Amino acid sequence: MDTTTEARLVGIIDQEPFGGMRMISRARIFLPTEMADSLNMVQFSDVRSAASSDSGKSGKTYSMLVVRVSSAGKVEQVQEAIKKTGLRTYSIMDATKSLRRFFAIFDMFLGIFGSLALAVASLAIVNTLVMAVLERRREIGVMKALGAGDGDVKKLFFAEAGAMGVVGGALGVGMGWLIGRAINLGTTIYLKRQNLPPENVWLVPWWLIGGAIAFAVVMSLIAALYPASRAAKLDPIQALRYE
Numbered sequence: 001m002d003t004t005t006e007a008r009l010v011g012i013i014d015q016e017p018f019g020g021m022r023m024i025s026r027a028r029i030f031l032p033t034e035m036a037d038s039l040n041m042v043q044f045s046d047v048r049s050a051a052s053s054d055s056g057k058s059g060k061t062y063s064m065l066v067v068r069v070s071s072a073g074k075v076e077q078v079q080e081a082i083k084k085t086g087l088r089t090y091s092i093m094d095a096t097k098s099l100r101r102f103f104a105i106f107d108m109f110l111g112i113f114g115s116l117a118l119a120v121a122s123l124a125i126v127n128t129l130v131m132a133v134l135e136r137r138r139e140i141g142v143m144k145a146l147g148a149g150d151g152d153v154k155k156l157f158f159a160e161a162g163a164m165g166v167v168g169g170a171l172g173v174g175m176g177w178l179i180g181r182a183i184n185l186g187t188t189i190y191l192k193r194q195n196l197p198p199e200n201v202w203l204v205p206w207w208l209i210g211g212a213i214a215f216a217v218v219m220s221l222i223a224a225l226y227p228a229s230r231a232a233k234l235d236p237i238q239a240l241r242y243e
Helices: 019-023 033-039 044-051 072-083 097-135 137-145 150-193 206-223 225-232 236-241
Strands: none
Touching: 097 137, 097 150, 097 206, 097 225, 137 150, 137 236, 150 206, 150 225, 206 225
């Protein structure tokens, strides 16, 4: 009996689709469902079904089913629905779970270090402006003697703090951009040596640049609240006597 079946090769793929699914299946030939059914190939599920109590039941068996969803955000929801039917599931989300946990912890540490840097920078601004108040007591006294109000003195210090925020934010963004370019350059060189296509691992959108500078200005103005209030409360008579 001749069991030869003719098939037409329609394409060759460089790697298996569905990412982590190849950890379950090591198939190297992909056939249409109708053709696979007509071949009556013995699969592991067939052997397992033959050894079970209901092996006498008729019906087709499959070792694996692939489910595609419209977006990555629905993967977990679909998995839960499949698990409720008594079937086991595996997705690329399971393969990257440990990786996502690592990056979540890494982001937390970055947030902690960023908060510490922000606190130190705020204290530095407060210290700088307080020293400016002490060094300019005579100037503040002269301004008040000439008719400047408390609001005018506060505006002066807020303007100085805002300028510090703009300059500091711009310098910080510039240094971050240079570091990012250096990381991209080093990554590109390494990937080329490994015969891999280059990738941009560091990307900073324009809205983030503007947001960073605006955030620096806002934090500078908040840090200037105490020094500006202290400067506005100076007694002009005592300030003019200060040497």
